[in-house]
Amino acid sequence: MAKIFISLGSNIEPESHLKAALIDLGHHFDKLELSSVYESEAVGFDGTNFLNMVVAAETNMTIEQVVSCFKQIEQDHGRVKGAKKFAPRTLDIDLLLYDDVVSQQPIELPRAEILYNAFVLWPLAEIAPHLHHPVVKQSYQSLWHDYDKQQQSLWPIEFDWSA
Structure with a gap:
């Protein structure tokens, strides 16, 4: 089984979309581990704040199958294929x-962002503190400790996981 790490984000009805995405991910992947949920300002465009998190999971899928699965989940929840990169979603x-x-x-793996x-x-x-980036080692x-935290506004939030 491969260990994967997944970034989730939304700024259109973000609470409901994150919850729905996690339910869908749970149908496709094993042993989900969830980070806290963080609120951040939109990056690259003026828009409402995003909710973001990272999820770890295990899978027997290939990289191509994982990416295809993610695209389908996005589309199932209203993401328009081919929409502008820096736009609400x-x-x-x-x-x-x-x-x-x-x-x-x-x-591209690991993802540059x-x-x-x-x-x-x-x-x-938060969820993989001791794991090493496969390129920068x-x-x-350590990478978060050294990150310039003035660069982007970001804060953890309480998140109500109840349906």
């Missing part, structure tokens, strides 16, 4: 890590 699901795979195809987006790095460091805890 119901759901954004990205594969951050697939074991220690380093690749450019079929997707791990190193420059606080809304990815902080929750990843530093722990996520």
